[in-house]
Amino acid sequence: MSCATGSCSTSKPKPKASPPVRRSRNCSLPFRPPEPDSMTNSQPVPGAVAPTAENLARLRHHARRLGLFPRRVARTTGGGHSSRRRGRGMEFEEVRVYQPGDDVRSIDWRVTARRSETHTKVFREERERPVHLVVDLRQPMFFGSQRLKSTVACEIAATLAWTGARAGDRIGGLVFGTATAHHIRAGRGHLGVLHLLRALGETAQRLVVPQPDRHRLEQMVEETRRIAHPGAALFLISDFFDLADQPGVERQLFELSRHCDITLMAVQDP
Structure with missing residues (x-):
């Protein structure tokens, strides 16, 4: 609206165009950005x-x-949680009878000598x-x-x-x-x-x-x-x-x- 010498003329404002739908760079779901006047640069x-x-x-x-x-861990990177998978780690779990496939470096020779049967140490790995x-x-x-x-x-x-x-x-x-x-x-x-x-x-x-x-x-x-x-x-x-x-x-x-x-x-x- 413009006014001069007591007279006014009114012009019809142009309708605002709807913001385009776009996709977030890191997400596959589409979203619309907020209207310019809906979020200002004022204090939060x-x-x-x-x-x-x-x-x-x-x-x-x-x-x-x-x-x-x-409940399930598929990664092998070390972290701060105990895994259900057994292996060589920092946390000792038990000594049991040696089974085919066990790491020979984990054999507990003292228990093996005492019980006349090969025993191995089992550790619980920590995973992230x-x-x-x-x-x-x-x-x-x-x-x-x-x-x-x-x-x-x-x-x-x-x-x-x-x-x-x-x-x-x-x-x-x-x-x-x-x-x-x-x-x-x-x-x-x-x-x-x-x-x-x-x-x-x-x-x-x-x-x-x-x-x-x-x-x-x-x-x-x-x-x-x-x-x-x-x-x-x-x-x-x-x-x-x-x-x-x-x-x-x-x-x-x-x-x-x-x-x-x-x-x-x-x-x-x-």
Whole structure:
């Protein structure tokens, strides 16, 4: 609208073009970027409403070893978890009768001499495993009578991530928002955790501006199947509000459980 000498002329604004659908560089699911006016460069939303990466980083002081051991391990890289596979390692397990195929370097000569039968020492190898944290931060998670489910989910994921990092595991995962999907490749140490926390904080901040959800639970599980390798530990954190509407999800989860150690963590409002 322009005004001069008491007269006004009105021009009809041009409609905004819809942002194009594109794919994340690290994730196969399509997403739309937020509208330019929906996310500003102002100060982030307070942590009580939407946690930031800095808030979540402080949880490293509360992380403890939770005993999250995998049931199957396929990798041979040394790490901080005991494997079901027996071999030469740092942790002694038992002495038993020698069996064909045992390493002769592990023969316990004292026990062999005492019992007149060849015995060998058995060690339990320590292995590392990738830990994938799959976090649902879709719009229904931005609700809570006392605390927001999205905030609780982020804090659970952050605590698990720090715990896994302390145990020597590689930390990665998937973070699903209303219109975004972040794939964080599993990395060692604090660096892997910080990449995950950054994705959690950015996605949680976007929940303040309501947007239609473009991801279904079955898409989330299918994407998890794509990145999960045998022997990985998976934690799926969600309120599972649409589980009943998608019967195929249970089958997907069962298939995942055959090759990975999967834990479902339901975040519910009391």
